[in-house]
Amino acid sequence: MQPETLLERFEAKRAAGISNNKEFLDIKGTEGLKGQMAAIGVAAEIKNENIGFKCMHYSVTESNGFVEITVVKRVTSDFTFGIRTVEDTAKMGSEFEAFNKIIEMPGRQMEETVKITIFDNNDWQPDQIFFVELYDPAENGMPRYKGDDTKCKITILDEDFPGQLCFEEPQITALKSGQTQTITLKVLRVEGSDGNISCTVSTEQVNKSSDFSALDGVQPALPGQHYQHMTRQV
Numbered sequence: 001m002q003p004e005t006l007l008e009r010f011e012a013k014r015a016a017g018i019s020n021n022k023e024f025l026d027i028k029g030t031e032g033l034k035g036q037m038a039a040i041g042v043a044a045e046i047k048n049e050n051i052g053f054k055c056m057h058y059s060v061t062e063s064n065g066f067v068e069i070t071v072v073k074r075v076t077s078d079f080t081f082g083i084r085t086v087e088d089t090a091k092m093g094s095e096f097e098a099f100n101k102i103i104e105m106p107g108r109q110m111e112e113t114v115k116i117t118i119f120d121n122n123d124w125q126p127d128q129i130f131f132v133e134l135y136d137p138a139e140n141g142m143p144r145y146k147g148d149d150t151k152c153k154i155t156i157l158d159e160d161f162p163g164q165l166c167f168e169e170p171q172i173t174a175l176k177s178g179q180t181q182t183i184t185l186k187v188l189r190v191e192g193s194d195g196n197i198s199c200t201v202s203t204e205q206v207n208k209s210s211d212f213s214a215l216d217g218v219q220p221a222l223p224g225q226h227y228q229h230m231t232r233q234v
Contacts, residue, residue, distance in 0.1 A: 048147030050075050051134055054111070056148070059155045062095075062120045067154055069132055071112045073105050080104045081145070082137040083114060090128035090156055095119055102137045118156060128156045165199045187228050 054070040073079050084100040085092065092098040097117035105112055116132070134150040135142045144150055166188055 045148045046146075047149045048074075048134075048145050050079060051081050051145060052147055052149030053132075053134070053152040055152065057153045057155070059157055060118055061157045061159055062118055063159055064118060065120065066115050066117050068113050068115050069152065069154075071103075071114070071134065073110050073112070077107050078105065080137065082135040082142060084133060084135060085116060086131040086133055088129045088131060089126075090130040090154070092130075094121075095128050095156055096130060096154075099132070116154070125158055127158055130154050130156075 051071060051073055054072050058067050058069060060067040071081075071083065080102065082100070082102045085096065085098055090096055096119060099114070099116050101114070103112055103114075132152050132154060133144045135144045167185060169186070172183055172185065
C-alpha cells in the first residue's frame with residue numbers, strides 16, 4: 001500500500017533510511033521558523049516574547065491631531081522599554097512631533113498607550129508614512145528589540161484639496177473701436193482651495209491684425225482664495 005498522507009510518506013522514508021527529506025525542515029529558533037514558512041510561501045510573523053505593538057499599522061487623518069499606539073507586555077514581571085519615532089516620507093517637525101521615551105511598566109500592567117502628535121497643514125501632498133519602534137534602553141546603542149511586532153507603521157492621510165484654476169468664461173469678445181479698451185478676465189479656483197497653487201498664463205496671436213498687450217507669466221492663488229481678476233488692454 002502506498003502512503004497517502006504527508007506524515008505517512010515521512011515515516012515510510014525514515015523506515016527506508018532516506019535522510020534527505022525536503023518535506024520537513026528543522027525549526028531552530030525564530031530564524032528556522034521564518035525559513036520554514038518561507039519555504040511554503042507563507043510570511044511568518046515572529047513576535048517578541050516580552051513586548052510588542054498591539055497593532056502593526058495605524059492610519060490617521062492629519063486633521064485628527066494625534067495617533068494613539070498601544071504596546072502589549074507579555075511577561076508578568078516589571079519591564080522597562082524605550083519607544084521612538086522613525087522618519088520615512090513623513091518628517092519630524094513638519095508632519096509629526098518627534099517622540100522618544102523610556103517607559104517602566106509594573107508587573108500588573110499589561111498594556112501602555114502612547115500619544116504621538118500629528119501636524120495639520122493646508123498644503124496638499126501624498127499620504128505620508130513614518131514608523132514607531134520599541135528598543136532596549138539598557139543595551140549599548142539602544143537597538144530595536146527583535147521581532148516583527150516591535151515596529152509599527154503609521155500612515156498620515158492627507159485631507160487637503162488644492163483645486164484647479166480656470167477662466168470663468170471660455171471666450172470674451174472685444175469690439176474694435178480704434179481706442180484702447182480694458183478687458184477683465186475672472187480666474188476661478190474650483191474643487192478646493194487648500195494651500196498655494198499657481199498656473200502659467202500665456203497669450204497667442206491668432207492673426208497679424210491682432211493688437212493687444214501680452215498676457216504672460218505665473219498666476220498664483222493663495223489658500224482660501226476662490227477667484228481673482230486679471231485685466232489686459234486690447
